[in-house]
Amino acid sequence: MNLTGLVGIIAGPLLGALVALVVNVFSAALGHGAVGLIGANTLINASEAIVAYYAFKTLMGMEWDVFPASASAATLGLSVGSFLMGAIIVISGVNGSALPRGDLLIAVGGLSALNLGVAVVEGILTGLIVQFLASVRPDLVGLTDRDTRDDPTGVTA
């Protein structure tokens, strides 16, 4: 759970890809990922941020509310990253593994499918965060032209 969907929605595609690179360099320093995988991991995380950004923009253009738009966009972005991760592993193969390509495809397919379930959890979390940001700082998520606050109910102190 890297919250790359949230990064894409807030920072945009260009800075989102840069954030993905920086995060992966420091993740490699902590042993989460490896030095030789920085490129592949950055590609995957950047694709998640980019897809989430454009999906969010598209859904907001269709007059969606902030929560369903951001939650769906983040989930879609993460699903693309999950498929890309699986594709990279299947195409490049696993070093030192004698598993046939067909069996590897099935095993990685299960792993990518599992990630889709995790993507839903992260998508809901992202939706809640973006909705909160839109209510306090709409300029951060590019919503200065939309009134995202609820109408006053008429109840006053």
Added chain:
Amino acid sequence: MDRWKQYASMAAVFSAFLTVGYWGFTATGGAVPWAKRASQALQRGVQESGGSLVNLGRGIVVAGPIRKGGLMLEFGGIVFAFVLFGLGLYIYVDRYDGFESNDRPTR
């Protein structure tokens, strides 16, 4: 678009992904192999470098492949380049008011 349609679309995507995710979870062996993998990673981390991340007596802990592979200088160079790049971005944004100042004002 109607609000119920938005939430119905989102729920459809979520339910499909959760179903596929549950299949993937069971297909990869359920909780046991994931728990084993997590415990192995934790134990390896404790064996190699327990304690806090920054310790004045020990310096900053960097993962084994970088440290043992003799890549500390290169890694330090990358971090230094990012610091310079970050400063450059800060100055650029401060001076030119953001990357997309038409729809994302920074102030």
